[in-house]
Amino acid sequence: MIQEDILTAIEQFDTIIIHRHVRPDPDALGSQVGLQTIIKASFPKKNVYVVGESDPSLDFLAGMDAIEDSTYKHALVIVCDTANTDRIDDERFGSGQKLIKIDHHPEVDQYGDMQWVDTTASSTSEMIYELYLLGKKRGLQINAAAARLLYAGIVGDTGRFLYPSTTKRTMNYAGDLIGYDFDRQQLYDGMYQIDENIAKLKGYILQNYELQPSGFCTIRLTKDLMAKFNLEAGETSATVGTLGEIAGVLAWVMFVEEDDQIRARIRSKGPAINEIAQAFHGGGHPLASGATVYSWEEADKLCQVMDEACSKYQ
Template sequence: MCKQEIGKEIKQFDTIIIHRHVRPDPDAFGSQAGLAEIIKASFPEKTVKVTGEEDPELLFLTEMDTVEDQDYENALVIVCDTANQARVDDQRFKNGKKLIKIDHHPVVDEYGDIQWVNTNASSTCEMIYSLYLEVCQEGFKMNNKAARLLYAGIVGDTGRFLFPSTTKQTLQYAAELVTYSFDRPLLYNQLYKTSIKVAKLKGYILQHFTVHEEGYSTIRLSKETLEKFELTASETSQLVGLLGDIEGILSWVFFVEEEDIIRVRLRSKGPVINEIAAAHNGGGHPMAAGATAYSWEETEEIAEELKKVCKDFQQDL
């Protein structure tokens, strides 16, 4: 029913502004811009804009539009891939006439006039494609641009279809999306290319990680370390899965120091870690979550909490 309601609202509004979360990943950009391209292809007379901070690493996917304050008057606002309001990029999302939330993360905030949350979906891009399938008989059209964006988001959030969130439906949707015309090898190269600086940091991490007997690992990347490798905190995000193939590691965390906070990136192969993130100004999926720490002492608390969930997980096996 939600998908039909969303389709109906999209058809009723002349102006639609689409948001996503801060520090975007391919699923955030893909769902935001992919939905925008579907609406543009379906209803050329509508004004459709995407907003948020640009990410230089993801400009190959899409660029953001300029959105003025007055654009929100009588506009439909859709927020993609964002569990809580504090993480919505561009906080003007509340200024429209109607608000829709589309997300696949566990609910943190209940917001929006219509909330469509499906935690069984591999990605919000998968949800956007299922929305299209639901309403394609009502004038909605898919095109090559939208297919490329949605495929990129699915690939990104499933780890190239390796994560447990990948389902038969995920693979079916991906198979349908690749029938559209876009350069898939080029897209993969753009998604997974590694700069020389990031490659050197990768070597540093592999030389310095340790595995505790409980099955957890912590990586600390200070501002001094990032300066040494001439990298920003955001550029380290592509390395967060690096320890996933290492024997003996059940769960791991990257602590990445920024100007006034420490970015916390948690990953797991079994122990549930999103509750740890929720306790430290964050959230996410059971096996992939993010948080914010405000001191190195707080990161030590997070490490202890990670130790406990790994120990409990081993005891329950």
């Protein structure tokens, strides 16, 4: 059983380094730092680190560690919530002694000495809690800090339990986690409360989106526009679901212009979009993915493919 093999590896290594995907969301951070917290609570003498670029909008969840390259020598490396190697944050992930992949996305790259991929799980955070349940008999322990992180990951990747990925297992695990002593209201505020400038951006999106007869919808947020609203690119993630609230929208893309690229946040209510995202330097789930384009002309090509996918689905 792969989970037992993963537990054995965790027991064997004194140094463990945990990675996740670039541009983290609550599940990426929740599974990554939740696993770190569980391991540290269970094995206090182990050195357990989490690495990757920080996202200011998620600093309320957890921070990252800064470690030297030499730390990877003789280390166990675990990558959470990342289907393909191109999206792993911090390219040193291959520098350890052993590599493990834990993920719930559809398989893109097979990497690592061990892989645990469960596409029936709502989130990688759900998988980490399952790992804890299996490891209890071997001494694995969980605390309120870990429960908070895993709960945040599950809530984030299920859209507050609204998405079809939510199962009875998901709800049972979430029910277990809220039994621990953490402030759920404070967590929800951190995840969903928005500042006034985000509220104004939502108003702009609702007044300026483009909707095609196929049900494909798009909005383009340029650097000049974000400067007008005094926003960084990462802060726009709070508005990604806005277009999905509009009747008749089947799938949508929010383009966010950065200095050297254009981020594409892709969502769907029907047609599978993860393979489309992969064709544009990205990946993700069938109904929620991300991609990157490097010009507005390439953005137009992505829109054309999405429009065709919506037309075929109808």
